[in-house]
Amino acid sequence: MSQFAINIIFVGGSFLLYIAIAIWAKAGSTKDFYVAGGGVHPITNGAAIGADWMSAASFISMAGLIAAGGYSNSTFLMGWTGGYVLLAMLLAPYLRKFGKFTVPEFIGDRFYSKNARLVAVICLIVASVTYVIGQMAGAGVAFSRFLEVDSTMGLIIAAVVVFVYAVLGGMKGITYTQVAQYCVLIVAYTIPAVFISMQLTGNPIPGLGLFSTHVDSGMPLLTKLNQIITDLGFNSYTADVDNKLNMVLFTLTLMIGTAGLPHVIIRFFTVPKVADARWSAGWALVFIALLYLTAPAVASMARLNLMTTIYPEGTQAAPIKYDDRPNWVKEWEITGLIKFTDKNGDGRIQLYNDTPAFQDQAEARGWKGNELVVNRDILVLANPEIANLPGWVIGLIAAGGLAAALSTAAGLLLAISSAVSHDLIKGSINPDISEKGELMAARVSMAVAIVVATYLGANPPGFAAQVVALAFGIAAASLFPVLMMGIFSKRINNKGAVAGMLTGLAFTLCYIFVYKGWLFIPGTNNLPDNAANWVLGISPLSIGAIGAVINFAVAFLVSNATEEPPVEIQELVESVRYPRGAGQAQDH
Amino acid sequence: MSGHSYDAEKYWKANLRLIFGSLIVWALVSYGFAILLRPMLSGIAVGGTDLGFWFAQQGSILTFIGLIFFYAWRMNKIDEQFGVHEE
Numbered sequence: 001m002s003q004f005a006i007n008i009i010f011v012g013g014s015f016l017l018y019i020a021i022a023i024w025a026k027a028g029s030t031k032d033f034y035v036a037g038g039g040v041h042p043i044t045n046g047a048a049i050g051a052d053w054m055s056a057a058s059f060i061s062m063a064g065l066i067a068a069g070g071y072s073n074s075t076f077l078m079g080w081t082g083g084y085v086l087l088a089m090l091l092a093p094y095l096r097k098f099g100k101f102t103v104p105e106f107i108g109d110r111f112y113s114k115n116a117r118l119v120a121v122i123c124l125i126v127a128s129v130t131y132v133i134g135q136m137a138g139a140g141v142a143f144s145r146f147l148e149v150d151s152t153m154g155l156i157i158a159a160v161v162v163f164v165y166a167v168l169g170g171m172k173g174i175t176y177t178q179v180a181q182y183c184v185l186i187v188a189y190t191i192p193a194v195f196i197s198m199q200l201t202g203n204p205i206p207g208l209g210l211f212s213t214h215v216d217s218g219m220p221l222l223t224k225l226n227q228i229i230t231d232l233g234f235n236s237y238t239a240d241v242d243n244k245l246n247m248v249l250f251t252l253t254l255m256i257g258t259a260g261l262p263h264v265i266i267r268f269f270t271v272p273k274v275a276d277a278r279w280s281a282g283w284a285l286v287f288i289a290l291l292y293l294t295a296p297a298v299a300s301m302a303r304l305n306l307m308t309t310i311y312p313e314g315t316q317a318a319p320i321k322y323d324d325r326p327n328w329v330k331e332w333e334i335t336g337l338i339k340f341t342d343k344n345g346d347g348r349i350q351l352y353n354d355t356p357a358f359q360d361q362a363e364a365r366g367w368k369g370n371e372l373v374v375n376r377d378i379l380v381l382a383n384p385e386i387a388n389l390p391g392w393v394i395g396l397i398a399a400g401g402l403a404a405a406l407s408t409a410a411g412l413l414l415a416i417s418s419a420v421s422h423d424l425i426k427g428s429i430n431p432d433i434s435e436k437g438e439l440m441a442a443r444v445s446m447a448v449a450i451v452v453a454t455y456l457g458a459n460p461p462g463f464a465a466q467v468v469a470l471a472f473g474i475a476a477a478s479l480f481p482v483l484m485m486g487i488f489s490k491r492i493n494n495k496g497a498v499a500g501m502l503t504g505l506a507f508t509l510c511y512i513f514v515y516k517g518w519l520f521i522p523g524t525n526n527l528p529d530n531a532a533n534w535v536l537g538i539s540p541l542s543i544g545a546i547g548a549v550i551n552f553a554v555a556f557l558v559s560n561a562t563e564e565p566p567v568e569i570q571e572l573v574e575s576v577r578y579p580r581g582a583g584q585a586q587d588h
Numbered sequence: 589m590s591g592h593s594y595d596a597e598k599y600w601k602a603n604l605r606l607i608f609g610s611l612i613v614w615a616l617v618s619y620g621f622a623i624l625l626r627p628m629l630s631g632i633a634v635g636g637t638d639l640g641f642w643f644a645q646q647g648s649i650l651t652f653i654g655l656i657f658f659y660a661w662r663m664n665k666i667d668e669q670f671g672v673h674e675e
Contacts, residue, residue: 074644078618081649085614088656089607093663207646211635220636238637240626247623273674275667278660285656289649296645577600578672 003391007146010395011402014184021177042276046283048178049267051185053284054291055131055408056138059185060401061464064379066299067306070237072247074296076465079251079472081285081292083258088281091259092268094487094576096277101269103262103479104423110486112569113494114428119501121419123478124262126505127471128412128419129449131261133520134467135412136162136450136457139405141377141464144335146398151335152458158405159454166410166446181403186290188400192384192393193294196301199387206297214304225304231315232307232351233358237300243537250469253544257472260480263408263415274579302379305386310351310372319348328385337375344368376463416449417442461516462541469541470512477508477547485555487577490570492559500555508547512540599670606662610655617643617651 058080066073100106103124108117136158143161144154190206197209201221214224226236241247258264267284268277309326310319322340332338340349344366352358354370362368381401384393421442426433433441460467478501485492485500492500513519515529527533529540538546564570575581621629626640634642667673 071641071644074622074641077645078622078648081652082614082618085610085652085655089610089659210645211637211642222636222641224636226636238641240630240640244623248619251618251623275660275664275674278656278663282653282656282660285649285653289653292649293646574596577603578596579667579674580672581674 001391003394004146004148006391006395007398010392010399011146014399014403017180017184018177021180042271042279043283044175044179045267045271045276045280046285047182047287048175049264049280049284050287051178051182051403051407052267052411053264053288053408054182054185054404055468056135056142056401056405057465057468058288058291058295059189059404060138060142060380061134061377061466061468063295063299063302063383064376065463065465066296067303067379068376070235070300071239072241075247075251075254076469077292077296079254080258081288082251083255084281084285084288086255086259087264087268088278090484091265091487092277092281093274093579095265095483096268096271096274097576097579097581099269101266102418102423103265103483104419104427107479107482107486107497108423108427110569110572111482111492111494111497112566113498116482116494116497116501117423117427119498119505120479120482121423123474123501123505124419125416125449126509127261127474127478128263128416129453130474130520131468131471132409132412132416132449132453133456133460134464134471135405135409136453137460137467138377138464139402139409140457141335141337141375142381142398142401142405144337145332145378145381148331148334151337154335155454155457159450159457162406162409162413163447163450165406166413166450167443178407181407182287185400185403186287188396188403189291189298189380190294192387192389192397193298193301195389195393196305196383196387197297200301200304206301207293210297210300221304222300225300225307228304228307228311228315232311233353233355233361235353237303243531246534246537246539246542249538249545250542253473253476253542253548254469256480256548257469257474257476257544260475260478260483261472262419262475262479263411265483266415298380298383302383302386305383306374306379307351309386310349319350321348323347325349326386328382331385332378332382335378337378339373341371343371413446413449417446420445456520459522461520461522466541470516473508473512473541473544473547474505476544477504477551481548481551481555485552487573490573491564492555493562493565495562496555496557496559499558500551503554504547504551507550508543511535511543511547515540595670596672599666599672602666602670603663606659606666610659613651614655618648622648 062076065076095106098106100109104117104120107120108114136155139158139162140151140155143157144151147154147157193206194204197206198204200214201209201212202215203209203212210221212221213219214221217224222238226238230236268280271277271280311317312320322342329338333340346366349372350367350370351372352362352367352370381397384397421438425441426438461470481504482497482501514526517524531537622640622644629639632639664673
């Protein structure tokens, strides 16, 4: 059977599974499953949050970025897990006690202001659309490979599938479908990693294999990897970074962005009890960690396998001939995501770091430039092929990657559409809108969001995980500070919250757009996006943390200069702090 | 809840203390051991690299899990102690 057929079977099979579960779940009591209110255990809820949370960025893109950046990209690992600590302690239990269903609704009620709710809707939409761009970029890569089309076609197919999937929709809210998606994606991620870890280190647990001995060379795996890549002019994989400020800020941005993203917070509104919101955050992180502890192993092992594929006789011998290239290189060349140009005309693939420091060595070996360009987003998907694993493993990873991208993209689209139809239209523009009209508005806003995200996803402002990181910066600078202050301070009033959100959002967006292009449209950036041009070496990906500080400061100053919030609001704040009396989460 | 009673205030203070302590650990393993203090820990070898690298790629994640479960467990105790737990 061809690999193409196997891929179709695995991807199609996993979709049938989700639909079957959706139908089975509906046949029971719809309300129980949909609101996830009655008796969904925190462990089950944790797995569902895991599926919601881990997107194309975590599954497809992150390990590729770690493989390329080594230690310096550990930021993704810490940032996307550390946020759960903030969620569990600073937001989730109190928002659960508050017991409403959308984030703008909480902000509108706590800050007793329609304007605050509207500004929250804007923040939510900007962050979520940016997030969807990253998902589309990732899903596009996956589809282009497994359907063997070029990357633009892959992106368009991904857009259609995501749209249909999200509109079918309520499916998304069903906890058990997400549990199934979690199972598919974690199995798909882990199995190839176990095989590869066994091959390279003899240790079946990839997370431990990372720090074990490389069987072929007898050296520690990371030492061997460092040796190979530094021989070719790349930075050492484990090398420390010079710009610690940027690394700290980037990690912080991802952490507080995690705690401020509406589609994750929503999951905590639906657990039965306040205590369960705390446990759910813990279980969610356990399920997320299963992937996140494996990811750094996947990264280093894939990098090692890639280098030894190109240099089978060692770095000092000649690399492989282009005509002898393995099949996976040929397959990925079709997508345009691997490109080879024979610069020195010797018919061999020279893969090295083309820097001035390496110039002498390259000349001595007759190399005229790096000849192989590999898109970082393909690494996880290509990983089983690079390691010569059987066809069914490759089919499995296709299904896993798509589960990750689709579940998160659909969740985000639902967050966007509920913000538009529920918070924006019903909440302020036209409170008398019929249920039918509300549903129509939801679908239209989904369609608009997906068209915008697809258009910008064709020329994404970075690799999938980097685009997603921008979304975190926006959420960090706009939503997290007001949510936290809304609970921990009785003094912050409506004016302070609105001013804080607006300045945090505007500051962060401007800094990002100056380097990434206005509204992410390619070519409209004012300054080149590189370290030399960044203010104090702070990358646009890291600016969200500064935006959050500005948001806190502005909200604090404005609130103190204006009147105290009314007594009933102060009592509301008081009441969310104490778990007793949390009723069932209300439907909206 | 009974508004501004003495116990309610003590309960909230206990919560804030617990959060503060937990966040110190949270910052220490990630921003501390994994990033800023990495050079100081470079003498401690872990499988071909150093302890700071391990904290950056795995150790901090494991600590985060421990922290959340610790917080949930402690906080549930405190809820009961102050009688604000849910029935």
